[in-house]
Amino acid sequence: MGIRSGRIWRRIVNRGVTRFWAQAAREASETDLRTLKRRRTLARQLRSHLDSLISVADGRLALPIIGSNTFPKPHGTDWAWRPTVWRESLPSKGRVAVQSKEGLGEEVTLFHDCSISELTLRQLRNTRAKDLAPYGLRMDVFRFDGSFLSLxxxxxxxxxxxxxxxxxxxxxxxxxxxxPLEIFARFNIKHGPNTEQIVRELPLHEEDIMVEFDLAYSKLNEKRIEKAWVDLIFEGPEMNQVILRDVTFSRRPRAEM
Incomplete structure (x- = not known):
């Protein structure tokens, strides 16, 4: 009885809150300014909570499952990762006129040298049956007067x-x-004052777009590794739209020769 009565009470409260804000909206044009200012503050606070709830609910109620780190991995893989942009719903879904060193989330940043940015970034929901990543990242490039563009x-x-x-x-x-355009992936690993770099061109003509960076051919100082990152470099991006439906990384020990 206690649980049932609690549910009934919550429904009554919810109806009362809904009626209050519906009436407040109808009366907004005639409400005195002092009351209107107070209600506006409360409405903005409430909207923040509602937007957060809707964002989380949209993610959890749709497929693929939010937070999924599931994807095919080579035999022997001991670490695998799908970055947050492709895995979780971001509070800010997109940016327009993106400046250099701006990005989405904490892991993805756009770099360019355009004098005037006509670039946009937007997280979008993947809904295709074949998609394993919950989200994709769309980049729109209009006029491009720079010499480089990298993610x-x-x-x-x-x-x-x-x-x-x-x-x-x-x-x-x-x-x-x-x-069509060319995309290069450059793996960077900082060790002490030096940064090791390995560059691969993405095989965009193939069904499975995959590249590997073999550290055996590097001069890596294993005891001084500080950080690592990948640059996706876009050649000739002007007047194009690129959607990265998924990006995943994994690592494994190389086979003994």
Missing amino acids: VIDFPKDALHDLNRQYVIRMDTIVEMEK
Whole structure:
């Protein structure tokens, strides 16, 4: 009885709150300014909570499942990761006229040297049956007067745990484009004052878009690793729309020769 009465009481309270705000909205044009100012403050606070609830609910009630880190991994994988932009709903879904060093979330940052930015970034919901990632990232490029455009993805600290030259870093992605362009992936790993770089061109003509970075061919100082990141470099991006439906990373010890 206690649970049932509690539910009934909550429904009564909810109806009362709804009626209050409905009436307040109808009377807003005639309400005295002091009362209107107070109600506006309360409405903004309430809207913040409602927007947060709707964002979380939309994510949890849709597929693929929010937070999913599920994707195919090579045999021997000991670390795998899907960045937050492709895994979780972000409070800010997009940016327009994106300036250099701006991005979405804490891991993805856009770099360019345009004098006037006509670039947009937006997180979108993946709904296709074949999508494993809950979200995708769309980049629209209109007029582009710069010489470079890159999307930087910072690796988490756990990716560096026990990392050495016997490892292979793998990147898988799903890319959609309005028109063909070249995309390069550059793996960077900072060790002491030096930064090791390995560059691969994404095989966009293949069904499975994957590149690997073999650290055995690097001059990595394993004892001084500080951070790692990947640059996605877009060649000739003007007047194009690029959607990264998914981006995932994994690492595994390389096979002994």
